[in-house]
Amino acid sequence: MGMVSEFKEFAMRGNVIDLAVGVVIGGAFGKIVSALVDKVIMPPLGLLIGGVDFSAWAITLKAASVDAAGKEVPAVAIGIGDFLNALVQFVIVAFAIFLMIKALNAAQRKKEAAPAPPPEPSEEVKLLTEIRDALKAR
Template identity: 60%
Template structure:
């Protein structure tokens, strides 16, 4: 079997197509959640914390160097922890929503509970097991 035909077989399997669809939907979902966090959640959290904009939170490790005319020669060195906090909140929201989705999916997909075995079948099984001994 040639490499091209093997590749066609590999790509045409349901798993690969399902994975590709999942990746595309996941990327789109990530953009939606990032937009939600950037545009709605973080401004509300910043407002509750006194008007702080999280993406601007940083610690100055080294101040900017300026010349006599006030022009910046060397930019300031900043530790931007606000962007990290925002990304961490993005992750937590995405993980929580995926958890809820999978929980609902598993509940819908759960197999129906087995019906009780009729008593005559149970008795026949007991007889069979006793005869095996």
């Protein structure tokens, strides 16, 4: 089997396609959550705390400066606000995944808990049932 045909067989498996769809949807969902956190959740939260802009919240270890050659040296800072934004985004994504997995597990349990239909009675049992019903009718 040639490499191209092997790759085609591999790529067309259901699991690979499902994984690709999941990655694309996950990337889009990540962008939605980033926008939600950065533009919707954090600004009112910062306003409630006292006008704090979380995206600009940082601890500056070394201020920006200009070296002897006239080149600007950027500041060295710890971006606490960026970390908090990422943390909130993670919690939202993790909670959404938790809810999805919980729903899938509940559906799986319901599917497994459904009772199987009783097996079809054998010919002997059917014959004995007919005899019993005939005797009762007398």
